[in-house]
Amino acid sequence: MINDPILTAIEDPDAAETRREALGYVTEAFAEAILAGIESDSFAHAAIFAAFQELVVSYGEDHVVAFAKTLPDRIASGEFSIAIRH
Secondary structure, three states: OOOHHHHHHHHHHHHOOOOOOHHHHHHHHHHHHEEEEEEEHHHHHHHHHHHHHHHHHHHHEEEEEEEEOHHHHHHHHOOOOOOOOO
């Protein structure tokens, strides 16, 4: 795999606290949208779209494509699952 600055940024332990704080803001926005009557899957799609737009601005299309190609394995391994897998 190419040296991917997105994955390097994700794996940076010094940025972990900032990522946790950012996730808190996203979680709050998600809850507010649901309280306003927006369906959770609609908000999730919009959030993913907005996130990819920001990543493209920051890193460019090629790096975002490389990052996106890592997602199927990460999703299948449960990295994004909240519930305990049996």
